[in-house]
Amino acid sequence: MGYSEKVMDHFNNPRNMGEIENPSGVGTVGNAQCGDIMRVYFDIDSDGIIQDVKFKTFGCAAAVATSSMATELVKGKTVQEALEVTNQAVCDALDGLPPVKVHCSLLAEEAIHAALWDYAEKNGIVIEGLEKPKTDIHEDEEEDEEY
Amino acid sequence: MLRQIYLDNAATTKVLPTVVYEMLPYFTEGYGNPSSLYDFGQQARDTMDKARESIAKHINAREQEIYFTSGGTESDNWALKETAFAYASKGKHIITSSIEHHAISHSCKWLEKHGFEITYLEVDEFGLIDPETLKNALRPDTTLVSIIFANNEIGTIQPIKELAAITHEQGALFHTDAVQAITNIPLDVAELDVDMLSASAHKFHGPKGVGFLYIKKGVKTRSFMDGGAQERKRRAGTENVPGAVGMAKALEICMERFDERVELEMRLRDLLIDRILSEVPYTRLNGHRTKRLPGNVSFCFEFIEGESLLLALEQKGILASSGSACASGSLDPSHVLLAIGLPHEIAHGSLRLSIGEDITTDDINYTIDAIKEVVARLRVMSPLYEDFLAGKKPISATK
Numbered sequence: 001m002g003y004s005e006k007v008m009d010h011f012n013n014p015r016n017m018g019e020i021e022n023p024s025g026v027g028t029v030g031n032a033q034c035g036d037i038m039r040v041y042f043d044i045d046s047d048g049i050i051q052d053v054k055f056k057t058f059g060c061a062a063a064v065a066t067s068s069m070a071t072e073l074v075k076g077k078t079v080q081e082a083l084e085v086t087n088q089a090v091c092d093a094l095d096g097l098p099p100v101k102v103h104c105s106l107l108a109e110e111a112i113h114a115a116l117w118d119y120a121e122k123n124g125i126v127i128e129g130l131e132k133p134k135t136d137i138h139e140d141e142e143e144d145e146e147y
Numbered sequence: 148m149l150r151q152i153y154l155d156n157a158a159t160t161k162v163l164p165t166v167v168y169e170m171l172p173y174f175t176e177g178y179g180n181p182s183s184l185y186d187f188g189q190q191a192r193d194t195m196d197k198a199r200e201s202i203a204k205h206i207n208a209r210e211q212e213i214y215f216t217s218g219g220t221e222s223d224n225w226a227l228k229e230t231a232f233a234y235a236s237k238g239k240h241i242i243t244s245s246i247e248h249h250a251i252s253h254s255c256k257w258l259e260k261h262g263f264e265i266t267y268l269e270v271d272e273f274g275l276i277d278p279e280t281l282k283n284a285l286r287p288d289t290t291l292v293s294i295i296f297a298n299n300e301i302g303t304i305q306p307i308k309e310l311a312a313i314t315h316e317q318g319a320l321f322h323t324d325a326v327q328a329i330t331n332i333p334l335d336v337a338e339l340d341v342d343m344l345s346a347s348a349h350k351f352h353g354p355k356g357v358g359f360l361y362i363k364k365g366v367k368t369r370s371f372m373d374g375g376a377q378e379r380k381r382r383a384g385t386e387n388v389p390g391a392v393g394m395a396k397a398l399e400i401c402m403e404r405f406d407e408r409v410e411l412e413m414r415l416r417d418l419l420i421d422r423i424l425s426e427v428p429y430t431r432l433n434g435h436r437t438k439r440l441p442g443n444v445s446f447c448f449e450f451i452e453g454e455s456l457l458l459a460l461e462q463k464g465i466l467a468s469s470g471s472a473c474a475s476g477s478l479d480p481s482h483v484l485l486a487i488g489l490p491h492e493i494a495h496g497s498l499r500l501s502i503g504e505d506i507t508t509d510d511i512n513y514t515i516d517a518i519k520e521v522v523a524r525l526r527v528m529s530p531l532y533e534d535f536l537a538g539k540k541p542i543s544a545t546k
Contacts, residue, residue, distance in 0.1 A: 003458075011455070011458065011459075012459075012462070014528065017527075017528055019533065028530060032491065032492035032495070032531060033491040033492060034472065034491075035452050035471055035472045035473055035480070035491070035492075035495040036452070036473075037531065038530070039530040039533075056529060056530040056533055057528055057529070057530065058450065058451065058452055058528075058529040058530055058531045058532075059452050059455065059473070060452055060454035060455050060458075060471075060473035061454060061455045061458045063452075063455075064455060064528065
């Protein structure tokens with residue numbers, strides 16, 4: 001598949017995989033039709049620091065690895081810092097992804113945002129710069145097949 | 148060293164050493180061009196003829212009915228496109244199935260763009276075509292019907308003889324893509340009464356880049372390649388002499404051991420199917436339980452995705468394939484799995500294992516244990532499984 005060693009490491013030994021009971025925020029993005037779904041759980045303390053984060057992913061190795069890496073990158077950060085973790089940062093931390101798999105990192109970014117959105121809504125706060133996440137990142141994609 | 152278990156024989160097979168030895172002299176010694184008039188060239192021609200005769204014998208055809216090609220894809224393209232045009236004055240309607248290999252289905256798409264009308268027959272949950280559906284789809288302007296003999300993904304074997312007979316009642320021609328079927332099912336073109344049949348050497352331990360198209364005497368078809376007068380003026384291009392020799396040898400060896408090989412593969416196939424279905428919950432077998440290729444096993448494991456399954460199995464030395472979107476590089480899972488009625492999310496969790504004759508019972512048991520472990524690990528990671536366990540919208544109600 002042409003995955004980097006880091007991708008394979010995170011696929012084989014995913015960090016932060018699991019669930020959080022009574023999470024401060026939880027977000028699910030993707031769609032089973034397209035073959036990838038990510039769910040991120042946050043435990044955020046009263047200072048707005050992400051004390052714990054967990055994920056669950058249905059998808060390819062890249063989807064699992066990007067979820068794992070994205071959760072690593074936001075753990076211990078403030079909500080505002082977590083918002084600044086981009087899909088590019090996730091890709092870079094994994095030493096890159098094959099071009100056809102870059103959308104997986106977008107999904108990971110989106111899953112983080114969805115969980116932050118849920119946290120903001122539950123607590124009646126506004127996180128500056130956070131937009132309501134799309135639940136399905138495939139909406140804009142079209143398959144181009146030629147004969 | 149990590150043990151390697153090759154369970155992707157439907158993708159390609161190992162070239163048998165005997166086949167390689169048989170081919171070797173035609174690279175460095177008997178390398179003449181069969182079209183050359185001198186004896187050195189004519190020897191190469193004789194070699195081609197012998198290979199042709201041997202292949203013809205194994206499918207009960209006449210040697211002048213075997214045309215060498217570059218493989219299954221070329222044979223399928225040729226059979227579909229050139230026969231469609233050769234009979235276009237009679238009609239422009241062609242019938243095929245919804246579970247064909249892309250070499251057929253994409254050729255059909257191409258024909259649609261060039262003025263032909265294609266009917267794609269639906270299949271049942273096992274991937275079988277009901278002969279009645281074909282009967283109802285045939286029209287006076289139908290010139291050609293093309294049905295895959297045995298499906299490459301789910302292994303389902305079609306009632307080809309019956310389908311060909313129905314086609315002939317309406318005066319149309321019948322082609323079958325037998326790329327997976329050859330050497331796994333006895334093929335007798337006279338008894339089956341098919342008009343054209345495609346095959347590819349690398350699926351039965353021959354070399355890659357060579358195949359053949361059987362064209363029954365009397366069938367009109369145009370040349371697919373323009374150029375020299377090779378292959379009775381029907382397929383231009385200097386012949387792949389070593390390839391033809393290798394294909395003939397591979398076919399001969401496979402047919403010599405037909406009974407014991409098929410019996411072994413079926414025994415291992417059934418062991419794999421029975422144990423996985425009983426030991427891994429929320430699993431379904433794709434295709435028909437008995438009307439299937441001896442070495443084909445195809446499962447869908449709910450709540451998980453095929454590419455990650457393949458990758459995790461590869462790390463245990465097991466090489467297989469999947470019809471998931473990620474594994475195929477498109478957004479949709481395999482058209483075959485969708486055609487048998489699977490929802491997308493289940494089709495994404497597909498795994499195909501194709502057994503070859505050097506696989507042992509021990510290999511299969513090791514594979515079963517590996518599948519159980521990997522499927523369990525991926526399910527724990529899956530939000531779909533989490534939702535299912537929590538009683539939220541189960542995807543489907545199997546088992």
